[in-house]
Amino acid sequence: MHVSTFDRYKHGTSFIHRLDPRVKVVLTLLFIVSNVLLKDGAWIAFVAGWLALLVANRAANFSFGYLFKRSFIALPFALAAITVIFVQPGNPLTSWTWGSRTITITDAGVVRFASIVIRSWLSVQAAILLTATTQFPDMMHALRHLKVPAILISIISFMYRYLFVLVDEAMRLMRAREARSARLVNDGKHGGTVLWRAQVAGSMVGQLFVRSFERSDKVYNAMLARGYRGQLLTMNPHVMTQPDWLFLALGVGMIVVLQVIGRLF
Numbered sequence: 001m002h003v004s005t006f007d008r009y010k011h012g013t014s015f016i017h018r019l020d021p022r023v024k025v026v027l028t029l030l031f032i033v034s035n036v037l038l039k040d041g042a043w044i045a046f047v048a049g050w051l052a053l054l055v056a057n058r059a060a061n062f063s064f065g066y067l068f069k070r071s072f073i074a075l076p077f078a079l080a081a082i083t084v085i086f087v088q089p090g091n092p093l094t095s096w097t098w099g100s101r102t103i104t105i106t107d108a109g110v111v112r113f114a115s116i117v118i119r120s121w122l123s124v125q126a127a128i129l130l131t132a133t134t135q136f137p138d139m140m141h142a143l144r145h146l147k148v149p150a151i152l153i154s155i156i157s158f159m160y161r162y163l164f165v166l167v168d169e170a171m172r173l174m175r176a177r178e179a180r181s182a183r184l185v186n187d188g189k190h191g192g193t194v195l196w197r198a199q200v201a202g203s204m205v206g207q208l209f210v211r212s213f214e215r216s217d218k219v220y221n222a223m224l225a226r227g228y229r230g231q232l233l234t235m236n237p238h239v240m241t242q243p244d245w246l247f248l249a250l251g252v253g254m255i256v257v258l259q260v261i262g263r264l265f
Contacts, residue, residue, distance in 0.1 A: 010062070010132050010133070012060060012061055012133065014059060014060045014061045014133075015059055016056060016059050016060035016129075016133045017060065017133050017134075019133075019243075019244055019247060020142075020238060020239075020240050020241070020244040021134050021138040021139055021141065021142035021238065022142040022145055022146060022238065022240070022244075023240075023244050023247055023248045023251075024130050024133065024134050024142075025130065025134075025139060025142045025143065026146070026248065027248065027252070027255075028127065028129075028130045030251070030252065030255050031049070031122075031123070031126045031255060032123045032126060034049070034255045034258055034259060035049065035119040035122050035123050036119065037259065037262075038115075038119070038258070038259070038262040039262055039263070040111050040112045040115040041111045041114075041115060042115070042261070042262035042263075042265070044261055044262075044265045045258050045259075045261040045262035045265070046115075046118050046119075046122065048257075048258055048261055049122055049258050050122060050125075052254055052258075053067065053125050053126060053129065054067075056129055057129060060129065060132070060133050062129075062132065067125055067128055067129060070128050071121055071124045071125040071128060072121075073124065074120045074121055074123070074124035075117065075120075075121065077120065078116055078117040078120040078121070079117075081112075081113055081116045081117075082113060084109050084112045084113050084116070085105050085109040085110055085113050086103055086104065086105060086106075086109060087109065088106055088108045088109035088112050089106065089108060090106030090107045090108025090109060091106060091107045091108070092105070092106055093105045093106060093107055136160055137157075138236065140153055140156065140157050141236065141238060142238070143156075144231070145238060150230055150231060154230065158216075162215075162216075162219075165215070166208070166212060169208060169211055169212070170204075170208055173204045173207060173208060177200060177204065
């Protein structure tokens, strides 16, 4: 598996790429929190936030479609909140009877559902922009500078580093299963029963766990032998410059303006 399967960083020389990763991480988190704090139906604030993302996207030399198309991955997850349409108190828009129950859609429920979808959509766009302009090691070091617990940073770093290895291991197990006819064909006479295939899948999961545990133990001992003391070092000094401070102040000011707009309009 190639590293680009999960790593969405795009090399560039834009101003957004050159910003200190701490600035980008802080502004992204503040933007997401700001979306959560906006009241339902703050459409002008939502539009203003989206325009700010488009400006940052253009400053990073990305096309409009790069951010726009990838952000729709959040919509299926946001549909989990569709029940608020029926349970949120408000003026009824329509209703129908299903057996002994009456299901009613309210205006407040529709507004809340639409607001949740837009919040999720904008937050995912901000996260995509962060990962597309910041290398993963820089993000981890930015979190360390921001005093995130070292154990949490180590867990995230190793999960990211060895996720590719685990996926490759799982693919090898699947190829081995197919080579041993552990799958049904159209006539259903070859490859074993569904129960047998379930047993094979369970054995594969167990094998993957055992191999992962053994590999993690070997990697940890190798790192200790090379002087690992719980911190990941970097050659990037991550020094905040004047443009970084100015952009951070501008971003925080924009987020404050979004909150004011969301409460006034």
